[in-house]
Amino acid sequence: MATSTVRSPPAIDRRAQRLATPVAIVLAAIATLSLLCLLRHASTYCLPSSQLTISLAPFPRTSCDAASRRVVPPDRRLAKLQASPRWRRRTASLSASVFPSLRGLGLLAAPSRVLCLAAGAGHAVDAFRAAGTGDVTGVDLIDFPPLVRRAHPHCLPFSDGAFDLVFSDDPSAIPGTLFPSRLVAEVERAVRRDGGIALAVDREIDTAAVAALFKRSRVVDVKDATLDGSQVNFRPTIRH
Incomplete structure (x- = not known):
């Protein structure tokens, strides 16, 4: 009758088993301390505060440092832009060299409904309002409150004939778009019959190609007009 013998584990295995328990305890303690440290930093840097300041550190100390940026209210940000020399020059140039010709053509009046395309921060919107036009809407791919809302030029969120005048003082509005013909078709749809379209175009672009x-x-x-050092052509058209 055969008998089997059970061999005892080697000495090295018994030593490893004895070390496993204290090592596990140490690792659990490290994990607990790390979690407590993360929670402490989160409460220090990530939670909203009424006195947020801009971090002066060259690199973020934690992943929560971005939460310390001061958020400037839109009205205050706009007031700062309006006080800048560049904003004032742009407004003065539009009021002096562009708006009078639009009025002379009968395309702009105080009650006109105006859409500013590729409006950027809204300097054209602000210029129209300063000149006495009350109903002005600014749109761009990125919104910039309070003057500019977000809208795609290939699919404007307005009904047919919603505006008396569609205007853009950005020379890249047509050549910079993905489908210029689609943009122009949307502009023609959004302006009323006998309404006006005035778009700034770089002087190097052929007039016939735009027409x-x-x-x-x-x-x-x-x-011809010069806006903040950029020489452009304004080409008003009338929708049939």
Whole structure:
């Protein structure tokens, strides 16, 4: 009758088993301390505070440092921009060299409904309002409250004929868009019959190439203007 013998584990295995328990205790203690440290930093840096300040450290000390940035209210941010020399120059240039020609063509009046396309921070919106136009809407790919709301130029969120004038003082509005013909079609849809479209175009771009994009409008004037050092053409058209 065969008998089996059970061998005792080697001495090295018995030593490893004895070390496993204290090592596990140490690792659990380290994990607990790390968690407590994270919770402490989260309460220090991540929770909202009424006295948030901008961090002066060259690199973030923790992943929560971004929460310490001061959020500037839109009205205060706009007031700071309006006080800048560049904003004032742009407004003065529009009021002096662009708006009078639009009024002379009968495309701009105090009660006009104006859409500012590619409005950026809203300097054209502000200039129209300062000149006495009350109903002005600014749109761009990125909103910039309180003057500019977000809207895609290829699919404007406005009904047909919603505006008397569509305006843009950004020379890259047409050449910078993905589908210029689609943008122009949306502009023509959004402006009323006999309404106006005035778009700034770089002087190096051929007038005929721009005019060919408009299928339901005709060019009535080409106006040279200098906006903040940039020489552009304003090309008003009238929708048939």
